[in-house]
Amino acid sequence: AQSVSQHNHHVILSEAASLELGCNYSYGGTVNLFWYVQYPGQHLQLLLKYFSGDPLVKGIKGFEAEFIKSKFSFNLRKPSVQWSDTAEYFCAVTSTGGGNKLTFGTGTQLKVEL
Amino acid sequence: DAGVIQSPRHEVTEMGQEVTLRCKPISGHNSLFWYRQTMMRGLELLIYFNNNVPIDDSGMPEDRFSAKMPNASFSTLKIQPSEPRDSAVYFCASSFESNQPQHFGDGTRLSIL
Numbered sequence: 001a002q003s004v005s006q007h008n009h010h011v012i013l014s015e016a017a018s019l020e021l022g023c024n025y026s027y028g029g030t031v032n033l034f035w036y037v038q039y040p041g042q043h044l045q046l047l048l049k050y051f052s053g054d055p056l057v058k059g060i061k062g063f064e065a066e067f068i069k070s071k072f073s074f075n076l077r078k079p080s081v082q083w084s085d086t087a088e089y090f091c092a093v094t095s096t097g098g099g100n101k102l103t104f105g106t107g108t109q110l111k112v113e114l
Numbered sequence: 115d116a117g118v119i120q121s122p123r124h125e126v127t128e129m130g131q132e133v134t135l136r137c138k139p140i141s142g143h144n145s146l147f148w149y150r151q152t153m154m155r156g157l158e159l160l161i162y163f164n165n166n167v168p169i170d171d172s173g174m175p176e177d178r179f180s181a182k183m184p185n186a187s188f189s190t191l192k193i194q195p196s197e198p199r200d201s202a203v204y205f206c207a208s209s210f211e212s213n214q215p216q217h218f219g220d221g222t223r224l225s226i227l
Contacts (some may be wrong), residue, residue: 032213043205043218045158090157094213096180101170102216106156 002027004093006105014113015053021068023065023091024107025070033074033091034102035065043092061085086112115197116140118219120206126225132194135222138210147216148181149205157205163189164212169203196226 005024013019025031035047048059055067067075074091091105117223121127127133138150139146147162161171163183171181178197184191193200 034215043220044207044216045218046215049215096188101159101162104157104159 002101002103004091004103004105005057006089006091006107006108009106010109010111012111013081013088015083016080017112019081019085019110020077020092021076021089023074023076023105024072025074025091025093025095027093029094031095032055032091033065033067035063035074035076036057036090037094038088038090038107040079040080040091047076047089077091078105081110081112083112083114086110118206118208118217120204120222121194122222123158123220124223124225126208127196127227129197130195131226132192133196133200133224134206135191135206137191137206137219138187139189139206140217141187142218143208143210144186145206145209145212145216147207147209147215148189149166149207150202150206151221152202154169161193162212166200169212198226200224 003026007022033050036044037047038044047063048057050057050067057066063078065074067074087110088107092102092108093100121136134173136179140142149159151157160173161181166183181191205218207218209216
């Protein structure tokens, strides 16, 4: 069965620190990969997506993610976080082997302190 | 450019009552999804439709839950009878196709007393 793992459930960083959130998946077939962000009290918004091509994907607000096929990973990074990045971050995957259904990870709660 | 529209935004009702949540997807989107989000279980996919047809309802917790999509611009999620453990935020999302980026509504915060 298709699954997505986010190993960091809670992350606390100081402003200007670098961020890397892990995401690993199991799949059968071709994958599409996504990172969503949910700010407090709001709905999920798309941060970035990977379908094909350059495995290093740049998204909004300075975020980027790298697809490493051999490691089944799609980690999210940001060189310098801001207080406004405090939110919950969800990795998600669709795959042809999973019936093209979007499967979400359990989320990582990021808190950025001033 | 209207996004996914959900109603109501908040609902508080007593257990045993019927609850109906509504969703209007983005025009032109073929796929519609219902999710439930709680602290304990995170974000769960309940059911999704493609071209108004239910494709996967394996996430629907039990027979008390039902979902319909009578046309391309409207879907409902119904809980009858409701129970306190159904309290959660319910999100509707839509996309061009089921494997494309999903656009989420603002959610319905449901509290069953």
